[in-house]
Amino acid sequence: MPEGASSSAFTSEGLKINRGAVDTVRELLRTLLESGKVKAVLALGRTGGDEGGVGYSLFRNPAAFEANGAALPLLPFMPANAGALLSRLTLEGPLPEPVAAVVRPCELRASIELAKLSQGYLDNILFISSTCGGVYPLDAGIDGNLEEMLPRYWQAMKQGTLDDKVRPTCRACNNFVPEGADITVALLGEADLDEECTLYVQTERGADFASCLEGATTEVKQENKVLERSMVQRDAFREELFATVEVGLEGLIRTFGRCIGCHGCKTVCPICHCRLCHFDSQDCERPAGFYEGELARKGGLRVPPDTVYFQLGRMAHMAISCVGCGMCTDVCPTDIPLSTIFSKVGASAQAAFDYHPGKDVDEEIPLRTFEEEEFAQVAT
């Protein structure tokens, strides 16, 4: 059984709608807003003027989800991990009224993980996710260039494959079937997604909200084959990608050699939530004596110091919860393949504890709990 999400989801009801997938989602959200069933929707939308950019927005006006409206749900782009955004939205308290959020599986997992870390509340959030075919790198979204990529993206999706210009992190992702969403839109491998759409409804709340849409209710048995095939492809790519990581001290020093210590990776990481990161705190502000001592010992010292220390330290703090969303690689000014490294280390740490970040809000984070009898091999 391959790692990652089980491929036996979706035994619940499915709604088959006679409308393209993106249009269906638009219509669902428009209806939900207009009827007042949700007070706002977190989704991608246009920013700036006509040849605008793309960013997440909290939409209030149902008109945004009309045909030429500002909202762009399901666009293959992730300018921020929506899990981090939902955490920001609910940091000071739960949402007072229902809000829908269109999120990718990794964003959903980040959201759930953050709730476990007491960084937000899941109450009143209607999660709408999809079987994910990945997103394009951040720089593909500059100056509206994403438009050009859309035909090839959807072409690949219909065939159940991933466009090879989609981020490597996504092509290696084996967690592309969302668990814990209220409504999941079937996208991957749906050859007719331009004309019709299947919505899997996984919760009561999901059923309640989806009932706004007109569509035949059918008990759909999940079509495993496409998803299984995709899983096999992704697992193979994942192995290849993880093999490119240079391990060992020399390898790490080479890889992180060009790190400039901007800590952008930490800022965009949904799991990294500390108000003041340890590596930004006074604990890492070194007095003169430190530098002089290091000089005497080693003959030379990088300034600012603690480059590899920061990377390994951040791993130690968050790899157990890493959802492999890839924001870190996207934001790095020196193109270090951080997500590959962190996903690899994360996967291995998670396997050691048999832990699945973001899968189940009741699954306790490994470092917050323990068994009396475990890890005997660690104690000597």
Add this chain to the structure above:
Amino acid sequence: MNDKGAVLTAEDGVKDALIGWLKETLKNGVFDAILIPVETPGGDSFAYLLLQDPAILDSASPLPPVMPVQGGKALGRLTMRGRLNRQIAAVVRPCEARAAIELCKLEQANLENVCLITIDCPGVLPLSEYLDDPETSAVRHAGASSAWDRSPMRPTCQICDHFSIRQAPGSDLHIGTLGCEEGTAIMVAGSAKGERVLERTNPPTLEKEEESYSLNGLLEEWAAQVEEMERAQTKTRQRAHADLREAISGTDRLLDLFKDCINCHNCQRVCPVCYCRQCYFESDALKLPPENYLARANRKGALRFSPDTLLFHIGRASHMATSCVSCGACEDACPMDIPIAQVFSLLADRAQETLGYVAGMSLEDPLPLVTFEMDELHDVEQPYVKIYAKQEVQDA
């Protein structure tokens, strides 16, 4: 400009001459350590190293083709918890020296025991361009540098008019290369500290077969070239700023500028003069209950999330524009290619002009927001034109 100086010469070029000189200073105890960019182990970038082993200087580069870390920031990190107890030399660009001086005034650096050594700077390549192909980029940069051709450099460097000690007078020592013959450079002292260092070292002087160069002759030639280039660069800068101002002026164009911003705050993180441990724009002051965000979304029809993108940029400018040295680190770090350094250099120039200040020139210039004149900025005070005074008569 004083006439305390020396000539640096080497057949293999200025870089080798300078590295040789630095090695001598380490050997003779003039400096205990040198802070200088060194090639990274992967050969794919440069990082500041504080070194006392002369052998490491063989991989050092005084003016590498990129500026991944701002030298002022490095100096800040090195001395924020107190001055060093050893004498060090920091080999940096003029904008990095100016940033270090600003940081001193902001109490985030201590330049005692630091000898700032700057070099005439032709600029650096955009970081992402360099990373695509470091080898070819290095060659391109070297060629452009020696010809003082700024066209391949970053936009911020193309409009820089603070490239020499004349515009960064806080330097202790400066290597002048502009207008010098190939393989020659001059070294001038900018301060008593620099003079003392020159006296203690003995850079070789030039002796040619046909002519013997006098230091003063070289100095004059160099100074004239610097002045001329400054005039030309200032014109270029003013033109570029005027064009830029038009391109981003007004709500529509401004929000177009920031349409791709993802709020990663890389710009703030790499900025040498943004030193707050926790930035205001990441603090609890902007973390509000969901009702606040929903109300704002309600009022505007939608709310870009995470919110406060424009507030972050203008707000950050309000915090640091008076200390901005237009180094361009922000633009190199932006993942969405926003011309943020160009915009901030425009904002900074105008803000500093309004307050009669130029960032990074001298430790003696007080920071403009911690001081004031009684008689100034009267155009900010809204004149009271009693047009409503008539109303009082009617009221009575």
Add this chain to the structure above:
Amino acid sequence: MSEEVAFEPKIVYFMCSWCGTGGAETAAAHHMHYPENITPSRVNCTGALPAVHILRPLIEGADGVVISGCHPGDCHYDDGNFRARRRVALVKSLLDTLGLEAERVWFRYVAHGEGRRFVDTAAEFNDHIKKLGPNPLKTRSDT
């Protein structure tokens, strides 16, 4: 008024605890009226008003911001108003460079006993903003 402007400006009026609010209180004592769409906001001293607090209202829904404190020489904290003047100069420079109508920010001294001056300022600024029109920033959701 020759032009009928259909909008009610939203104005934030920062006043210092000493002269600024004093002026407002004197006006109240004399039963002088000022427009209802002014939202007063008290700061201890205009010198303690961070630049960001002038920017936030302008982005989130205000059409104009006034900052009123003591006259030069009268500041309860000696020089807060001089520092405020520099800070307002900085903010106006930024707004002006970005074409964001720096004239939506006014800095005027109002003394404790200047009730008339306070009321005039509020009314004058209100009319000034009505002429300028609504702040284009406040309806943009992509700020």
